[in-house]
Amino acid sequence: MAAGNLVVLRQRPQCPFRFLFLRACMAVLSLLGSPALGQLDLNRLDGDTVCPIMRNGQDDLPGFDLITQFQLDVIPLKGVRKVDGSTPLQVAYRLDREANFQIPTRLNFPRGFPEEYSFMATFRMIKNTVNKVWNVWQVVDEDGSKQAGLRLNGDQQALEFFLIGMDGDLQTVTFPGLSVLFNTKWHKVMVGVERDQVTLYVDCQPVDSKPIKGKGSINTEGDTLIGRLDADPNSSVVFELQWMLIHCDHKRAQRESCSELPQTEVIPAHL
Secondary structure (H helix, E strand, O other): OOOOOOOOOOOOOOOOOOOOOHHHHHHHHHHHHOOOOOOOOHHHOOOOOOOOOOOOOOOOOOOEEHHHHOOOOOOOOOOEEEEEOOOOOOEEEEEOOOOOOEEEHHHHOOOOOOOOEEEEEEEEEOOOOOOOEEEEEEEEOOOOOEEEEEEEEOOOOEEEEEEEEOOOOEEEEEEOOOHHHOOOOEEEEEEEEOOOEEEEEEOOEEEEEEEOOOEOOOOOOOEEEEEEEOOOOOOEOOEEEEEEEEEOOOOHHHHOOOOOOOOOOOOOOOO
């Protein structure tokens, strides 16, 4: 979230007892309007650039922190509760079927979507979610058409990353054979999106790089959604989310650590 931008959720904080809770409500609204830690500062951007100019390996550069943008860590929301994360030091959020996380993409990316980036998420599926086909994260245009996103295909035990092509058609990159991912353990998934390829890391292990055709520009006039069934974007799935970030450095995943995860099975790499 860019500094100074107000995040407007589909679920807004309610102030039913106006006078009794006036101060509390004003405090919440103040948080909504304040610059969030870990967010991009528009004052650091030159001209119409989407991301600040970076040096290689500049990991302290703020990214687009989706947990902060969705206000999971600030406002009590229906269908969301805090749970233990991957370690006693981590905080996570359980998103139930009543959760409805959909915000205007323009609030996330006020100057457009980066051409190259890393998408990173730490999450845990519950038993009933493991076999579903659902989108952990997706961007849709104003008509609801998919622009980009990460899908978990429980039927095929595959991870699929989709993005809009230069021809306006959606292209999907599939990483099959990921049975190690489809369980109820904590996992960290990272995808590096470059101009001509998509690279997947699971639990900090390189899985594979897949070529892509020319990418089109992502339409930011629609919405960003998390945790939705692929066949029915109005239906939420139940899972626990600890971290979700989009970073302007598409190589960021190569330098990430998974020290916060319990020891997991090694994933065969194809790189």
